[in-house]
Amino acid sequence: MKNQIFTEITPNRRQAASAFKATKLLLSQLVDNKKQIGSLFAGNWRSASRGTKLGIFWNYVLPLVPLGIYCLLAQIRVLPEFNGTNPVAFIALGVTLWFFLAGIIQVAIGTVDQKRKESAQTSFPLVCSIASGYAQLTFETVVRLTLTAIIFVLTDVEPYLEALLSTFILISAIPLFFSLGLLLSICNLIYKDVGRVITIVLQYGLFISGVIFPVTNIAILSELNAYNPFAIFIDATRLAVLVGEFQASPALLSFALLGVILLFVGCKVFYVMEERVVDN
Numbered sequence: 001m002k003n004q005i006f007t008e009i010t011p012n013r014r015q016a017a018s019a020f021k022a023t024k025l026l027l028s029q030l031v032d033n034k035k036q037i038g039s040l041f042a043g044n045w046r047s048a049s050r051g052t053k054l055g056i057f058w059n060y061v062l063p064l065v066p067l068g069i070y071c072l073l074a075q076i077r078v079l080p081e082f083n084g085t086n087p088v089a090f091i092a093l094g095v096t097l098w099f100f101l102a103g104i105i106q107v108a109i110g111t112v113d114q115k116r117k118e119s120a121q122t123s124f125p126l127v128c129s130i131a132s133g134y135a136q137l138t139f140e141t142v143v144r145l146t147l148t149a150i151i152f153v154l155t156d157v158e159p160y161l162e163a164l165l166s167t168f169i170l171i172s173a174i175p176l177f178f179s180l181g182l183l184l185s186i187c188n189l190i191y192k193d194v195g196r197v198i199t200i201v202l203q204y205g206l207f208i209s210g211v212i213f214p215v216t217n218i219a220i221l222s223e224l225n226a227y228n229p230f231a232i233f234i235d236a237t238r239l240a241v242l243v244g245e246f247q248a249s250p251a252l253l254s255f256a257l258l259g260v261i262l263l264f265v266g267c268k269v270f271y272v273m274e275e276r277v278v279d280n
Helices: 002-015 019-032 034-047 057-075 087-122 126-154 166-190 193-207 219-225 229-243 250-279
Strands: none
Touching: 002 250, 019 034, 019 126, 019 250, 034 126, 057 087, 057 126, 087 126, 087 166, 087 193, 087 229, 126 250, 166 193, 166 229, 166 250, 229 250
16 A cells, blocks of 8 residues: 555656756766666676677777778768868767767667666666766767877877867757757657657768768758757867867857756656656
8 A cells, every 4th residue: 555655646746846856856866876877887888798709899899880980981082071171080070979969869768768677676766777878878989089089190180279169069969968868768668669760860860960971062951950959069069179160159059058958858857757657
């Protein structure tokens, strides 16, 4: 009887929480479980290569395979130059940024889908499992950035001082993609098609967002990318790093502001729905 009462009243209690309080409570879950998050990441990192001959070598190689293929295509001139910038360096940076931003969404969707039953058994918050996935994403991004830095050296590409400001561009992008990940992860539990559609969009959107191929001469794609947050944040970052121009365009500022708003909305929805999707 006590368990039944708890199940009935908890969603109402959570629903009464404001968006700010829901965000604060999710953050407190992360702080309270930071050691478990680190342990989960370490365990997953080791188990990813368990049973293989090359061991943890695969943890470093696998994130580089798609990046290496695109760079190889650029090197043999299959892919064109961008405004006189070495195409290998240009594409390496763009692809790394794409995988990072897309990964923020994909990790949230995949983790909630895979871990919700385990969360029901262990009472380990889903947001903490997502954070562990983000730790893995961060590791892979650092590996890709390391290769990108090596490519810059080998191709004699010198980043401009404005590259330091590009950090703020990426930080301003994170709330938007994180909140989209939270919202879409809940939608995917209701409609399984959501995850599949997002996977297709993120897998092939790379090719129409100007990351690999220049699309400025294709009117319809150029117009679409004016409202494409991936293209906007990636272009602004590459412009700062490779051209030395730091431009906070109206579109970038708008998406950054939208990200802050959606962050509270996404945390509110996720906080309210978390227990319901775990119990069902």
